Amino acid sequence: xxxxxxxxxxxxxxxxxxxxxxxxxxxxxxxxxxxxxxxxxxxxxxxxxxxxxxxxxxxxxxxxxxxxxxxxxxxxxxxxxxxxxxxxxxxxxxxxxxxxxxxxxxxxxxxxxxxxxxxxxxxxxxxxxxxxxxxxxxxxxxxxxxxxxxxxxxxxxxxxxxxxxxxxxxxxxxxxxxxxxxxxxxxxxxxxxxxxxxxxxxxxxxxxxxxxxxxxxxxxxxxxxxxxxxxxxxxxxxxxxxxxxxxxxxxxxxxxxxxxxxxxxxxxxxxxxxxxxxxxxxxxxxxxxxxxxxxxxxxxxxxxxxxxxxxxxxxxxxxxxxxxxxxxxxxxxxxxxxxxxxxxxxxxxxxxxxxxxxxxxxxxxxxxxxxxxxxxxxxxxxxxxxxx
Amino acid sequence: xxxxxxxxxxxxxxxxxxxxxxxxxxxxxxxxxxxxxxxxxxxxxxxxxxxxxxxxxxxxxxxxxxxxxxxxxxxxxxxxxxxxxxxxxxxxxxxxxxxxxxxxxxxxxxxxxxxxxxxxxxxxxxxxxxxxxxx
Numbered sequence: 001x002x003x004x005x006x007x008x009x010x011x012x013x014x015x016x017x018x019x020x021x022x023x024x025x026x027x028x029x030x031x032x033x034x035x036x037x038x039x040x041x042x043x044x045x046x047x048x049x050x051x052x053x054x055x056x057x058x059x060x061x062x063x064x065x066x067x068x069x070x071x072x073x074x075x076x077x078x079x080x081x082x083x084x085x086x087x088x089x090x091x092x093x094x095x096x097x098x099x100x101x102x103x104x105x106x107x108x109x110x111x112x113x114x115x116x117x118x119x120x121x122x123x124x125x126x127x128x129x130x131x132x133x134x135x136x137x138x139x140x141x142x143x144x145x146x147x148x149x150x151x152x153x154x155x156x157x158x159x160x161x162x163x164x165x166x167x168x169x170x171x172x173x174x175x176x177x178x179x180x181x182x183x184x185x186x187x188x189x190x191x192x193x194x195x196x197x198x199x200x201x202x203x204x205x206x207x208x209x210x211x212x213x214x215x216x217x218x219x220x221x222x223x224x225x226x227x228x229x230x231x232x233x234x235x236x237x238x239x240x241x242x243x244x245x246x247x248x249x250x251x252x253x254x255x256x257x258x259x260x261x262x263x264x265x266x267x268x269x270x271x272x273x274x275x276x277x278x279x280x281x282x283x284x285x286x287x288x289x290x291x292x293x294x295x296x297x298x299x300x301x302x303x304x305x306x307x308x309x310x311x312x313x314x315x316x317x318x319x320x321x322x323x324x325x326x327x328x329x330x331x332x333x334x335x336x337x338x339x340x341x342x343x344x345x346x347x348x349x350x351x352x353x354x355x356x357x358x359x360x361x362x363x364x365x366x367x368x369x370x371x372x373x374x375x376x377x378x379x380x381x382x383x384x385x386x387x388x
Numbered sequence: 389x390x391x392x393x394x395x396x397x398x399x400x401x402x403x404x405x406x407x408x409x410x411x412x413x414x415x416x417x418x419x420x421x422x423x424x425x426x427x428x429x430x431x432x433x434x435x436x437x438x439x440x441x442x443x444x445x446x447x448x449x450x451x452x453x454x455x456x457x458x459x460x461x462x463x464x465x466x467x468x469x470x471x472x473x474x475x476x477x478x479x480x481x482x483x484x485x486x487x488x489x490x491x492x493x494x495x496x497x498x499x500x501x502x503x504x505x506x507x508x509x510x511x512x513x514x515x516x517x518x519x520x521x522x523x
Contacts, residue, residue, distance in 0.1 A: 122454070123455070123456055123457045123460070124456075124457075126454055126455065126456050127456035127457070130456065136398060136419070137419055137478075137479070138479050140503060140504070140513075140515070141467075141479055141480040141481060141503065141515065141517075142452065142455070142459050142462070142465060142467055142480070142481050142503075143467055143479055144452060144454065144455060144456065146454065147450050147452045147467050148479075150450035150452075151448040151449060151450050151467070151468075151469050152448070154448045154449060154450060154492070155447065155448040155492070158448070158492050199453070200451065200453045200464075201453055201454045202450040202451065202452050202453060202454065202467075203450055203451040203453070203487075204450075205450075249479070250469070250479070251469050251476075251477035251478060251479045252477070256447075256448070256469070
């Protein structure tokens with residue numbers, strides 16, 4: 001396996017992008033990444049696209065060929081592949097692209113992620129998101145994605161005595177970070193009372209415990225490390241890539257308070273990178289719900305099981321804390337365009353490791369981590385990125 | 389959503405709580421699956437149907453406020469993950485109870501109820517929901 005570097009990044013603003021189609025935002029992110037890498041379209045050997053559900057959101061399947069087409073890449077007829085794993089589609093596309101370069105199959109690969117959610121109404125979005133959980137044994141009985149995370153949150157409170165005030169520290173921190181990110185959907189700090197007084201989505205999770213519906217796209221350009229320096233002075237090495245699966249239905253899990261897929265994916269990535277959790281200075285973790293970030297902190301190993309809520313509440317995950325978590329604003333405030341999210345996480349870590357994160361820069365960051373979840377935790381991806 | 393066969397093929401489990409027991413290790417699964425995830429090859433041919441008793445207790449629950457359109461008339465409704473006597477967990481709605489009276493550990497039993505309808509004049513789908521039992 002060859003070492004692989006990220007040599008270019010690009011992303012759109014996330015939000016309700018009424019003026020933009022899926023193909024438009026996909027191309028915008030891709031072109032930005034290609035320009036950032038200083039390559040031309042003719043240099044690209046293959047394209048991977050992470051997307052959860054364009055077929056349901058905009059009735060368009062076959063997305064990889066579409067993006068290759070509108071990116072002007074059809075001239076060379078490059079292989080273009082769409083990758084799906086619910087909300088983890090983006091990170092899975094990154095891993096597939098990474099493996100294709102590491103294996104020696106391709107040299108220059110563009111990996112994009114894109115989702116256009118807001119062409120349908122909120123009720124319809126709730127239904128489409130629920131396609132990533134078990135249709136026959138969860139959704140049919142009235143389960144929604146937030147309702148499953150709500151049951152995790154309720155049980156967590158029961159087992160560990162955690163409070164909604166502790167959970168609220170996650171969106172409060174992530175909004176504060178997003179206020180410093182020009183690409184974020186919500187560039188506005190919020191107070192804990194805003195989270196606690198918001199209308200309920202699925203008790204005990206209120207609207208501000210939940211990531212929003214978003215449109216957006218992000219892209220990276222990958223190259224083997226041996227030629228990466230030809231394109232950039234600051235290649236960022238993908239030193240570890242981990243992926244794991246678990247039961248589709250939440251109720252079939254060994255323990256609903258542990259995402260075993262996260263545990264396995266993070267151990268896999270850290271082992272490959274020859275890193276320990278204490279080496280990680282900056283992390284983008286999957287805060288699709290407030291409870292998700294808390295459980296991810298525990299499952300990756302930043303803090304022991306049952307202590308994540310207090311760890312967050314005490315400020316350890318703020319910029320300047322023990323580990324800076326979701327400096328971009330996370331899924332909650334940077335936005336969560338499902339298939340784009342896993343790539344956007346990598347884009348943020350690259351910005352941090354290049355020292356280009358502006359007001360939200362983590363001083364001296366050299367090792368970062370991304371964590372992306374599909375459904376209620378049936379797929380997890382973890383990547384370790386480092387200054388080369 | 390979906391075709392008629394898509395629902396009726398699951399009727400035995402949705403009407404009568406038919407799961408399977410692995411007669412190699414004794415573990416019970418619901419809904420039925422062909423291969424025991426613990427015993428793998430050794431379980432082939434040994435996964436036997438078993439009727440769950442329908443009795444269990446609330447493992448966790450939520451009150452659902454944001455729903456897809458087909459559940460809009462029910463909201464807010466209580467969704468529960470129930471730990472059955474046989475050890476498996478099942479997710480469905482908890483009915484005949486006020487949300488504020490639900491608690492983890494509450495004893496419940498399965499009952500047959502309407503789950504949904506195919507459009508305004510289509511067929512009606514039935515399946516299990518849970519209701520409290522007197523302790």
